Amino acid sequence: MIMHEGQLEIDTDLVRSLLAEQFPDWAELPITPVRSTGTVNALFRLGDELSVRLPLMPHHADDLARELRWLPTLAPHLPLRIPQAAAAGTPTQRFPHLWAVYAWIEGRPYDEAAITDEAEAGTALADFVHALHEIPVEPEVPPAGRRPLAELEADTRRAITQSAPEIDVAAALRAWDRALELPPYTDPRQWIHSDLLRPNLVVDGGRIAAVIDFGGTGAGDPALDLIAAWATFGPRGRAAYAERLQPAEEDWERARGYALHQAALIIPYYRITNPDFVVLAARTIEQLLAD
Structure with missing residues (x-):
């Protein structure tokens, strides 16, 4: 499904040709498209x-470059698995972008049916967020996150x-x-993931096993990682998440505003092209309005 104007044409044949040219040892492995609600990358399983x-x-190649640069720095500090690159593909004439x-x-993306205990899941993700926010921010860490809420006013009101x-x-x-x-x-910026939505949390064996999609990671407002309270959890998980992180009330409410902004922009943009993602966004708004 085409979701964006100017979206690149990507299919199994392209993937196989890129592998044959740059990583021939993998070129004969089975290639299977992975259906997801993802909006930034096309994903294919390669072998097992x-x-x-x-x-x-x-421009999404910039997100991939950010991941490749910073994931090795973050991984040793985090209690959950994060993506591990095996190889970086170089641009070609047929596909002139990083891959x-x-x-x-x-595992599978987070949903209620996959989780054994939502409160435990809330605590586990909170431990991950706490560890991420504690990583020192060096000068070369890129900025991340969104503009102040007041600067998002017109777009958000229109989207709502x-x-x-x-x-x-x-x-x-x-x-x-x-x-x-x-x-x-206005406080010092911290390492953040910035996009802790359900599709970016991998569940295996009834528990959150991994956090993926670090294309927006960097130094920013830690309230962006509180969005998961509504975007991922229901009341039990949200309570456990808040209990473990102990956010200031102002940070919690600012996160609620960002959650509303993000979810509202998703609905009209993806209504036709990614309806499953729209369902998740509408659920987020329902949760934050009920909380």
């Missing part, structure tokens, strides 16, 4: 132990209005108005 990721848009081969991570009938527009606008009353974040 590897995967291939190719950016869907030219990469990763170790395959077994366009998100009917999936959400309660009037209630969402009231929540957005409250979020705009919050002061912007």
